[in-house]
Amino acid sequence: MAEHVTSRKVYFLVFAALLVLTGLTVVAAKADLGAFNDVVALTIAVTKAMLVLLFFMHVRHSTRMTVLTALAGFFWLAILLGLTLADYASRGQILLHVPGK
Amino acid sequence: MASEPLVEPHGEHHRDLAHQFDSLDQQKESSTLGTWLFLVTEIMFFGGLFLAYTVYRRMYPEAFLLASNTLNVTLGGINTAVLIGSSLTMVLAVWSAQVNWRKGIVLFLLLTIGLGTTFLVIKGFEYHDKFVEHHVPGPSFHFAEENPSPHIQKIAAQDKDLGRHASIFFSLYFIMTGLHATHMIVGIGILVVLALMARKGKFDAEYHNPLEMTGLYWHFVDIVWIFLFPLLYLLGAHAR
Numbered sequence: 001m002a003e004h005v006t007s008r009k010v011y012f013l014v015f016a017a018l019l020v021l022t023g024l025t026v027v028a029a030k031a032d033l034g035a036f037n038d039v040v041a042l043t044i045a046v047t048k049a050m051l052v053l054l055f056f057m058h059v060r061h062s063t064r065m066t067v068l069t070a071l072a073g074f075f076w077l078a079i080l081l082g083l084t085l086a087d088y089a090s091r092g093q094i095l096l097h098v099p100g101k
Numbered sequence: 102m103a104s105e106p107l108v109e110p111h112g113e114h115h116r117d118l119a120h121q122f123d124s125l126d127q128q129k130e131s132s133t134l135g136t137w138l139f140l141v142t143e144i145m146f147f148g149g150l151f152l153a154y155t156v157y158r159r160m161y162p163e164a165f166l167l168a169s170n171t172l173n174v175t176l177g178g179i180n181t182a183v184l185i186g187s188s189l190t191m192v193l194a195v196w197s198a199q200v201n202w203r204k205g206i207v208l209f210l211l212l213t214i215g216l217g218t219t220f221l222v223i224k225g226f227e228y229h230d231k232f233v234e235h236h237v238p239g240p241s242f243h244f245a246e247e248n249p250s251p252h253i254q255k256i257a258a259q260d261k262d263l264g265r266h267a268s269i270f271f272s273l274y275f276i277m278t279g280l281h282a283t284h285m286i287v288g289i290g291i292l293v294v295l296a297l298m299a300r301k302g303k304f305d306a307e308y309h310n311p312l313e314m315t316g317l318y319w320h321f322v323d324i325v326w327i328f329l330f331p332l333l334y335l336l337g338a339h340a341r
Binding site: 003005006008011012014015018019029030031032033037038041042044045048049052053056057058062063066069070072073074076080081084085088089 | 126129130133134137138140141144145148149151152155156159174178181182185186188189191192193196199200313316317320321323324327328330331332335336338339340341
């Protein structure tokens with residue numbers, strides 16, 4: 001079998017990093033950073049998700065076909081979120097410019 | 102083999118190799134791809150709810166902030182750690198199979214089931230609190246900001262229909278965490294079956310596809326929670 005076996009040490013390190021990042025996101029949320037509260041929270045969440053994907057889900061050692069499939073999922077999610085929010089974000093502005101109002 | 106004439110023409114192969122595959126490696130790649138295709142549908146499934154959350158939070162930022170602050174960050178944080186711990190034990194169950202440690206597989210699967218159940222029990226206590234506080238959307242729903250702090254009251258005063266908009270937050274909270282918990286209940290069910298199979302010695306270094314694929318699912322559910330925790334519990338923490 002060509003399967004890659006990751007050492008236990010790596011898994012424990014990833015686990016520790018995930019716990020530290022969880023603590024960090026709680027502490028960071030208490031600071032009033034304005035709009036950057038969301039940026040910080042999502043950056044930490046994406047970092048944690050990447051750790052889980054690459055190490056626990058073994059995407060690091062997956063074939064290109066599998067990686068492409070996973071990426072396609074997140075790409076379509078980005079389309080769903082991106083286009084819908086672009087719509088909502090621009091609605092108010094368009095209404096302001098309705099002629100005769 | 103001689104007693105099973107239907108199998109005989111295909112010749113001998115590994116006990117766990119389905120005969121449409123050339124090798125265990127090819128079989129594993131096929132399982133992995135199939136599982137990921139399922140996870141892609143799950144990304145879109147949860148993605149729709151994350152989208153609904155974002156749209157409504159943009160519309161009613163004050164109600165979402167104040168409603169979020171009624172959630173128990175301590176319990177939510179402990180649950181995040183519990184779930185991350187269960188991901189560790191899940192991956193260690195797969196690792197045990199890879200190094201042919203059969204007792205380890207059963208041990209780590211049982212630990213994963215235990216941690217998953219712990220998560221659901223804590224979640225149950227949180228839901229109970231919400232029922233007691235009348236924060237469950239429905240006929241008995243009631244939400245009013247009682248914190249007398251001028252800063253908090255100023256935020257509350259910005260939304261003329263605070264209660265109704267807070268109920269949208271709680272609807273999303275219950276649907277998203279409820280759907281997440283449903284996934285965990287399904288996952289625990291699969292883990293119980295796997296633990297029974299592992300006890301019978303079905304998995305070893307050569308073959309442990311069901312463990313690996315259930316792991317993918319379990320870790321995905323963990324990732325969903327990694328996003329739910331800050332978005333639901335921490336969005337108003339700076340204004341407490």
